[in-house]
Amino acid sequence: MILPLTAAPSYCNRFGVALLLVAIADFLFYGQPAGITVLLFAILIAAAVVAVHPAAFSDGKVWLKPAALLVALLPLAETVSPLSVSVALAALAAFALSLSGRLRHRMARIAGQILLFCLAAPVRFVGDFLQWRKAARRFGGRRIRLAAIAVWVMPLTLGAIFVALFGAANPVIEYWLSLIDLIRLLDLIQLTRIAFWLFALAGIWVFLRPRLPRFSKRVSRPNNPLAAAQPAINPQRHVVEDIVFGKAAILRALIVFNILFALQSGLDATYLWGGAALPDGLSYAAYAHRGAYPLIVTALLAAGFVLAALRPGSETSADPLIRRLVYTWVAQNIMLVVSSILRLDLYVGIYALTYWRIAAFVWMGLVAAGLALIIARIALGKSNEWLFSANLLTLSLALYACCYINFAATIASYNVDHSLEMTGQGIPLDAWYLRSLGPEAFPALDRFLDHQGSTADAGAVAEFARLRGVDEGWYRHLQENWRSWSFRDWRLLRYLDSRRPLVLPGVAEPDR
Structure with missing residues (x-):
């Protein structure tokens, strides 16, 4: 069987989509906080999966799959956590396998397929690349490679000429071109950034070309025909x-x-x-x-x-x-x-x-x-x-x-409401542990500090109130980046904007 020449362009199209998503991932995630961008990127991956599987639209109920995927991705809008990311990855894997016609129908088998999909994900791109090269060598690989390269020569060449002409004719475009600093662009190419690109490429590729590893079953045949004719299990063992x-x-x-x-x-x-x-x-x-x-x-x-x-x-x-x-x-x-x-x-x-x-x-x-x-x-x-x-x-x-479920807020509220300082019984509140829970513990910590402000002197409570203000300042600065938005953070910011200033004896009001 001769490998058709369309195989290379199809492969290159998926690779081009993957490179585009890698560039978007670099813009959204590299050196940036994770927030609503995770949901946006997951939706982009799902759209790319649909784009590379156009045959999936022949199904009359095709809309059910994106709807189910959207439900699975909604936790990312609430907050980005290891759990919500894991749910999203499992849903994307099932979505990609479903559009490619490889998803089974029973829950247990689907779980096994998702597990195999995730285990094979780190090496899927390398395996596909080596497999494509091997097939290309066997079935006229030189022609395929030349055809894949040739389709880009003319567009890139003419595109460069047009850009140069537009720069000469338009001062605005000329100004934009003058802003391109090649030396600075080279400085952006760092080992950590290249590692991020490769990691993103490997993660994106598994969804664009969803495959499951194949395991060949080897059946050993006995060399001695007489041994094969004897029963393999001792009857006495059955009795035991x-x-x-x-x-x-x-x-x-x-x-x-x-x-x-x-x-x-x-x-x-x-x-x-x-x-x-x-x-x-x-x-x-x-x-x-x-x-x-x-x-x-x-x-x-x-x-x-x-x-x-x-x-x-x-x-x-x-x-x-x-x-x-x-x-x-x-x-x-x-x-x-x-x-x-x-x-x-x-x-x-x-x-x-x-x-x-x-x-x-x-x-x-x-x-x-x-x-x-x-x-x-x-x-x-x-x-x-x-x-x-x-x-x-x-x-x-x-x-x-x-x-x-906001577990950090739940833990903070429970520990504050049942602490010795608030109820007069139980154990003292471990305020430093509550601080380690992150911004979600702010409302509970504010209740604790309000109560302590009227019953305790300065000292440790005053120092803790100062650190509480520092933490809020850091949190507000982080939320100024739109990439870190989430519905849970939006609700917390509304609370922080509406609460009254915390006043403790001898403690200055924290900077807002």
Whole structure:
């Protein structure tokens, strides 16, 4: 098969689009803060993907894909965070694979494709370039390369002539040309900037030419025909597995597990929910902290056991008694997760809130949802692939919702409202940790400083108020660059513009 000459121009067109996007990325991101520009650039990439796949418009429901992509990109307008960027990248990968006709239909397979897409992204451009060169050498590469170069010779040559003529005829154009400083342009070419260009080119290229790595399966053939005719598995091994992991063993295990989990749930009901006195030397905080994470590990192990014991179509899965025991055990696991959430809530109430503790709450909720889906899988007779897809969908919806939650402001507000200084009980506020949360903590810090201004003298509070003013000045200076705009920052700026000046005894008002 002869490689058509149109392959090179098609390749060059995509490369030209990629170079244009790299130039835009340099303008938007290099040495600049990240904000609304991330959403704008994601939309430009999506438009480029549509442009290089014109055949996708033949589908009557083609508008559904851009609409779904826009929904996935909306968190970037709220704020730019690792989570919102990850959601956007996954959505762009699915969008590009969908337009190229490579996206599968089930959630689990789509997740696998996106994972492979991201793993292959760093080397996709290099691989495509080497593959194109190899094909070009085999099928008249010299002609293709010359044709690809020749199409640019005439436009560039005549374009340079026209620019020179316009410069001679028009003083404004002549003035613009005089502003071009070649020496200064050469100074802009730095190693870090070149590295940024290459990184941007590799990242953009994977969306313009979406491909998935191919894995060849090698089947080893035995050299000895007699060995091939013998059974590959020892029958005695099957007997051992049937005894150790058979129906009787699983039935006994479920009975024991239900008793143990009932005991644990009973202890939690007594001490955490019932308020019974703990043994000497053990506080509620220690009881809550020591049990939260191990219980989640226990629930995950229980879920793995249920999936292994009740495989679809197995003998154990069809037994009514085992199914009832599994339902009871999974329900106890859900109660165990709820107990873990209560433990963590008690611990947070004593030792304040942090990012990791919020992540633990989200994680525990996902585990509880996964356990409920296990019951649904058994009751409905679904496959493990269905369960995996349902869990992925739940995880995706949870992460998408988290993109709109201002966790820094939530942590700051909770810690201020439950601090010793504000309520007279609990632990003192770690104001320096709140400052590390960034500008989103400004409203909570202002409430804290307002309260301290009327009850405390100068000292540390005055110094902290001064630093609060410095941080606001830096933040306002950063927001003067339009590239850093986000809806969350816009709301915060409105608050900063509308609040009254902070006044503390002996503290000058910070510069606005």
